[in-house]
Amino acid sequence: MQVSGQQIEMKPISERGPRARTRRLMLETAIRLMQSGITPSVTEVAEAAEVSRATAYRYFPSQAALVHAVVDEALGPILQWKSGEADARVRIKDLLATALPRIDEFEATFKAALKLSIEQWSQRQAGTLGSEPQFTRGHRIDLLRDATSPLENKLDEPARERLAQALSLVFGVETLVVLKDIWGLSGVQAQAVAEWAAVALVDAAINETEGMDTAKSPRSG
Numbered sequence: 001m002q003v004s005g006q007q008i009e010m011k012p013i014s015e016r017g018p019r020a021r022t023r024r025l026m027l028e029t030a031i032r033l034m035q036s037g038i039t040p041s042v043t044e045v046a047e048a049a050e051v052s053r054a055t056a057y058r059y060f061p062s063q064a065a066l067v068h069a070v071v072d073e074a075l076g077p078i079l080q081w082k083s084g085e086a087d088a089r090v091r092i093k094d095l096l097a098t099a100l101p102r103i104d105e106f107e108a109t110f111k112a113a114l115k116l117s118i119e120q121w122s123q124r125q126a127g128t129l130g131s132e133p134q135f136t137r138g139h140r141i142d143l144l145r146d147a148t149s150p151l152e153n154k155l156d157e158p159a160r161e162r163l164a165q166a167l168s169l170v171f172g173v174e175t176l177v178v179l180k181d182i183w184g185l186s187g188v189q190a191q192a193v194a195e196w197a198a199v200a201l202v203d204a205a206i207n208e209t210e211g212m213d214t215a216k217s218p219r220s221g
Helices: 018-035 042-049 053-059 063-080 088-105 107-126 139-147 149-153 157-170 173-182 187-216
Strands: none
Touching: 018 042, 018 053, 018 063, 018 107, 042 053, 042 063, 063 088, 063 107, 063 139, 088 107, 088 139, 088 149, 088 173, 088 187, 107 173, 139 149, 139 157, 149 157, 149 187, 157 173, 157 187, 173 187
């Protein structure tokens, strides 16, 4: 099977020896397949990597486990993002400036993962998913909670959580699907729109809370 696509810089691993090399071979093969637009099964990766199915399933017992491992590799520096900025607006823009170019670079991989998520949803609705583990995505939750943490003294917990949920709409491959595929923007233009929307959401959350505090304050005079 021919596989092609952009290489992802692999994270360093602590394991050494044949087992680590076999796992790395399978992961690199899965990455190349997903970068070419395919959402591979464990069997398809085994065939492309020229390892036995039994061996492949020892490393990745399900398609969900395989795709999850590939997504973690593709996310790369996004998962390591940290910021010391005290301004939530600057902090969220910094997160998007780190994340969206990487997501754009490996758009095919993230779209393949999104495709699996949608397909599994359809199978669950139809009752045909069977025992296949669910592919879950949730890295953005922790990242966005971290990005909005400077607002702890300005917003109560429900307000911060709602803001993080709203910001998730402008963070991730879904943002690129809308802005690039529907609106025809470039990756750079999509990032600019996402950053503008993120700052607007932060401002809206702050202004809403300040307005509520003003309304509660007793009037003088």
